[in-house]
Amino acid sequence: MCGLPGESWSARSTPHHGYELFHPLGVALEVDRHRGPYYPARDPAAPPTTRYGRIVYEGWKQAFREILSLGRERGWPPLWFYLIDEPHHSRGAMRLAILMARAAQEAGADGMITCNEPTVSEPDPDKRWFPPVGDEPALMLEPWVKTRCYHNRYLGPETRERTRQAGDRYGTYINIYGNQPASTRYLAGFLAWRLGLDLVMLWQRKNASKELEGVRVWLRDWEAAREGIDDIRYIEALERAVESGVGAPGAIAKARELLARLEREIVPTPEEIGYVDGVTGRWVPGKRAWAPERYDEIRAEVARAIAALGEAP
Structure with a gap:
């Protein structure tokens, strides 16, 4: 049943079960990044015009x-x-994402979508993920989505x-890839601080404690994320201590130098730290990946700087 009084909705009555149900269908096209025929719309962000679509949208x-x-x-x-996961996988999914984000905005809710930059606010028309097709403009989540949760390869200034x-x-x-917990700690901690992120979300579908192929223990990554959050807390404690003006002038100057050095040392582009191998699904350290011991060294430096200012972390 489709949920409409007196109507049934089945695979026999219609082959459509997604974005196609929200507006009358026009001429189908074959387009990239969409499986099967695609029905473009002149205004893909317009509220639904079918009876079914209006009921779902208002719901x-x-x-x-x-x-x-x-x-x-x-x-x-x-x-x-959290409205929808990675709508860049399909043009139809992107259409649904836009409608859901608009509905959230009209209801006074903040919509969050896991996304890539070419689907949000990419200014270069040639780099947009879903360019115009037929009379349909490029599909973009802006201005509807209010919380952008980017894949790490799109993070940066x-x-x-x-x-x-x-x-x-x-x-x-x-x-979470299960083979390089240090990368999780970097992304959840030092990089989040360096870029001033508002949120970090962890995604992992495997059994958190199951060991795969002898070396992939997913629970280690969750603990690494916890360590990353603690890294942020240490750095923010040092920032607060410096801003308070408490402490000897020499200690304050050294603390400022440490924060400036961290700004330089923490690489703001994740691909320089590592990347995911498309075949194995494993995280591969990049040219500027830190040695595992470097993480605790930095935390210890920050802790000593806080202590020198007379405040506990």
Whole structure:
């Protein structure tokens, strides 16, 4: 059943089960990054015009409002709604992502989507993931999505500035690979601090404690992420101590020098630290990857600088 009174919806009555149900269909095209025929729309962000689409769209908005109301009633922290995962895998999924993000915005909710930059606010038309087809413009999540959770390969100063200019939250999702926990610690900690990320989300679908191929223990990566978060706390404690002005002038000067050195040492582009091998799915350290002992060395330096200023971490 499709959920509409007096109507049934089955594979026999229609071959469509996604974005196609929200607007009347036009002429089908064969396009890249979409499996099967694709039906472009002149305004892909327009609210649905089919009866089914309108009911679903209004249902989304009502659900957002109800959950937000419940959160306020129970004193929950501010909510971000994880709308859809990586819509760049399909042009049809991208159409749904745009509609869901618009519905969230109209309901006063903050939509979060795991994404890549060519689907959000890429200014170069030649680099956009879903370029115009037929009478349909390029598909872009901006201005509808408010929390951008980028794949780490798209992190960097340029995407950060575009995100800030749009007034959106800037974050990343870390795929856990099970063979290089140090990379998880770097992404969740030092890189997050260096880029001023608003959020870090961890993604892993394997059994967290299962050992694969003798060396892939996923639980280590979760612990590494915890260590990364602690790394941020240490650095932020040092920043607060410096800003307070408490401590000997020499200690304050050395602390400032340490923070400046960390800014230089922490590589802001993740691909220089490592990358994922497309065949094995493993994380491969890059040319500027840190030695494992370097992480604890930096934390110890930061802790000593805090102690020199007379504050505990």
